[in-house]
Amino acid sequence: xxxxxxxxxxGALGDFxxxxxxxxxxxxxxxxAEITLLTTPPFAPLARQAPxxxxxWENGRPRGLAALWALARQLRAARFDRVYDLxxxxxxxxxxxxxxxxxxxxxxxxxxxxPHANPQRDFMHTVERQREQLAMAGISHFPAPELTWLAADxxxxxxxxxxxxxxxxxxxxxPAKRWPVENFGALAAGLxxxxxxxxxxxxxxxxxxxxxxxxxxRDLTGKTSFADIAALARRAxxxxxxxxxxxxxxxxxxxxxxxxxxxxxxPALCAPRGPCVAVLRRHPLAALKLADVEAALxxxxxxxxxxx
Numbered sequence: 001x002x003x004x005x006x007x008x009x010x011g012a013l014g015d016f017x018x019x020x021x022x023x024x025x026x027x028x029x030x031x032x033a034e035i036t037l038l039t040t041p042p043f044a045p046l047a048r049q050a051p052x053x054x055x056x057w058e059n060g061r062p063r064g065l066a067a068l069w070a071l072a073r074q075l076r077a078a079r080f081d082r083v084y085d086l087x088x089x090x091x092x093x094x095x096x097x098x099x100x101x102x103x104x105x106x107x108x109x110x111x112x113x114x115p116h117a118n119p120q121r122d123f124m125h126t127v128e129r130q131r132e133q134l135a136m137a138g139i140s141h142f143p144a145p146e147l148t149w150l151a152a153d154x155x156x157x158x159x160x161x162x163x164x165x166x167x168x169x170x171x172x173x174x175p176a177k178r179w180p181v182e183n184f185g186a187l188a189a190g191l192x193x194x195x196x197x198x199x200x201x202x203x204x205x206x207x208x209x210x211x212x213x214x215x216x217x218r219d220l221t222g223k224t225s226f227a228d229i230a231a232l233a234r235r236a237x238x239x240x241x242x243x244x245x246x247x248x249x250x251x252x253x254x255x256x257x258x259x260x261x262x263x264x265x266x267p268a269l270c271a272p273r274g275p276c277v278a279v280l281r282r283h284p285l286a287a288l289k290l291a292d293v294e295a296a297l298x299x300x301x302x303x304x305x306x307x308x
Contacts, residue, residue, distance in 0.1 A: 003033045006080040006099065007053070008092045008107075010040050010060045013226065013245025015126060017252045018273060019086050020050075022130045024145035026084055027052040029138075036078065038095075046226045049149050061091070072098040084137065085109065086130055088116070106137035114138070127273055150253060151234075152227035157220065159235060162193045165250060166217075167241025168210065169203035176264040177243050179285050179293075181206050184240075185213025186290055193237060197221055198229055198246050229253075238301055240293065242285075248272045258293070258300050260285060276303055 007026060009019050016039075027035060036055040037047050044058035062068045075098045083099055085092045085107030093109035105112040108121075114137035121129050131142060168184040170177035188195035188210050195214060197207040199221040207219035224232070226249060233239060233250035239257045241247030243265045251257040251274030258278050261267050262285025271279050278300045282288040 003030065003081045004078060005030050005033045005035045006038060006075075006078070006083045006103075007035060008038045008060065008083065008085045008087050008095065009043075010038070010087045010089075010092065011043060013043070014243075014248035014270065014272070016043050016046070017245070017248045018126045018270075019130065020145040020147070020252060021127065021142060022084075022086055022134055023050065023052040025131075025134055025139050025142045028141055028143050029134075033081075036080075043226075046150075049227065051146065051149055071095075075099040079103075082106070084134070086133075088133075106133060123269070125269055125271070147230075147253065150227065150230045152225065152231040154228055154231045154235075157218075157228075157232070159196070159218075159232070160194055162237050163196050163218070163235075164191055164193055165233060165236045165239035165241070165255065166195045166197050166210065167199060167239065167244060167247045167250070168197065168206045169199040169221075169246075170242040170244040172202055174264050176262050176284060179242055179260045179262075179288060181209045182213070183288075183290055183293075185210045187240065187293060188214035188217045190290075190294070194218060196232065196236070198224060198232070198241075238297065240297060243267075243270065243272075250274075251277050256300050256303070258297055260288060260293070262286075262288075276300065 034054045037053045038057045038060045039047055040060050041058045044056050047056045059071055062071045080103045082104040088108045096105050096109040106114040108116055116133035116136055166184055168181050195217040197210050197219045201222035203221045207221035211217045211219045229246050229249050230253040233253040233255035236255050239250040239255045242260050247259050251272035254275055256276040259272050261281040263283045267279045280296050
């Protein structure tokens, strides 16, 4: 009988992208297992494209007692042999009681059979923290995640041969994570290739402001799926963005990426990872000058990995 494995990763997009390596390692460690991912609706379509999961459940953040009870029954009925909690939040840790205490548990939940028992875990970068968590659960092989599945048909966008990606948004509740939009506009106006602006529906205003400053820019805010973003990133010459999910996804997809950080997040803990990534940080982020971004961009695109 196949062993049953549950992986918990609820979000957000940047964290989800940085979990691709752990996902691949779990699949490699349990090649014959039936692996289920517990996540949330925004990430379910992307997870279903990936080769690491047999099932994807998207009810990882139930609202109301009825939904919570339904998840509890679903978890108990599945009779998982082991759970890898990659979210390691208070919410996901409580799911140990919903899943049944007989399941082996990798995470930080009280009574976990394979706890991530490093008291310094909160001071580690997400990638190293999750790798160590899995190592403490007996996983020693960490293959590079295969990402050919991370693709989409982007012909409807009719992209030019060369273009750059700009990602001017970030969490609405954390405005200090956003480099001023007028700086993105000036940056786009000074590029020698068209800029393509990415973001969610809430960032449509940012896209409009940038295209007003740089009429050659293409505004795709609110028009792309996560898979579209990855496909655009594979074709783009480079990406410049704030510390936000699409920037992380562009980096993972292999696009040379310059990530802009302020005081609201620490790149030592959560900088994007990919084959060609650079980080600029200023306190406050609004103090970061356009000339410094342009210089860092030039250095980034001159790296051998960026030219490959």
